Amino acid sequence: MSQPAPQSGKPIVLGIAGFSGSGKTTLARELARAFNGIHFPLDNYYLDLAHLPPAERAHQNFDDPALIESPLLAAHVAALARGEAIERPLYDFPTHTRILDRTETIHPAPLVVVEGLFALVYPDLLPLYHLRVYVETAENLCFERRLRRDILERGRTEESVRRQYADTVHPAALAWVRPSAVHADLTLDGAENLDFKVEEVVAWLRQRGLFTFSD
Numbered sequence: 480m481s482q483p484a485p486q487s488g489k490p491i492v493l494g495i496a497g498f499s500g501s502g503k504t505t506l507a508r509e510l511a512r513a514f515n516g517i518h519f520p521l522d523n524y525y526l527d528l529a530h531l532p533p534a535e536r537a538h539q540n541f542d543d544p545a546l547i548e549s550p551l552l553a554a555h556v557a558a559l560a561r562g563e564a565i566e567r568p569l570y571d572f573p574t575h576t577r578i579l580d581r582t583e584t585i586h587p588a589p590l591v592v593v594e595g596l597f598a599l600v601y602p603d604l605l606p607l608y609h610l611r612v613y614v615e616t617a618e619n620l621c622f623e624r625r626l627r628r629d630i631l632e633r634g635r636t637e638e639s640v641r642r643q644y645a646d647t648v649h650p651a652a653l654a655w656v657r658p659s660a661v662h663a664d665l666t667l668d669g670a671e672n673l674d675f676k677v678e679e680v681v682a683w684l685r686q687r688g689l690f691t692f693s694d
Contacts (some may be wrong), residue, residue: 483514483681483690485589490516491689492560492591492607493680496598496659497614498652499619500628502669503692506614506676507594513677514690516590517559521597523570524552527577536575538638542651544597553603555585558609562587578609589690596652609689612680618649 485491493510497503504520513519524547528536555565564581572584599606599611622644629635660666665683667676686692 480653483506483689489562490560490587490589490591491609493610493612494608495592495594495612497669498616498621498656499648500624501614501616503594503614503644506593506657509673509677511592514555516592517588519591520592521547521595523567524548525570531624537547540647542647544600544655547597549601555592556607596611596656599662600655605662610683611662611664613663614669615666618668631674
């Protein structure tokens with residue numbers, strides 16, 4: 480692919496959503512790489528649960544969109560879209576707390592890829608996107624991918640993964656993630672080849688003149 484650049488000179492913002500295991504993160508990372516952009520996952524914006532006892536924190540439903548500080552998330556995405564740098568919070572997942580007095584400076588880039596379960600859920604985020612993508616993937620494939628990832632990369636047991644999936648992950652996906660697909664401009668098949676999905680996004684951006692492509 481030739482080197483792309485935003486037609487307007489300002490960052491282009493994409494939102495990518497889908498079930499856990501749909502392939503949305505892999506797509507977001509590849510688009511950010513191809514466009515010299517930023518992969519911007521929602522996970523940094525989980526609420527700080529330091530006010531709760533550790534045992535109670537662990538029992539919160541992290542598959543509920545209410546656990547994300549969406550106003551701050553939207554404000555930061557809007558700033559990046561204006562070409563401004565932000566101070567993104569740092570989240571400590573083992574303790575479910577934000578790291579005090581530390582942030583990560585994120586500078587604007589040609590493409591900002593906002594990715595996560597709830598990327599198309601929050602009303603204050605939707606107007607900021609130039610393109611809204613939903614990755615539609617069969618539920619059995621989503622589960623197989625999540626099971627493999629959690630066992631191999633996170634050291635979890637198969638039983639614990641299955642229990643969490645049944646108790647919170649799948650119900651939340653049906654309640655919030657799947658209905659958010661109605662907001663998508665482009666729906667992609669999560670089982671398709673990654674390069675093909677990237678080309679579909681590139682074609683959409685080309686057709687609408689959002690990016691120019693030069694050698």
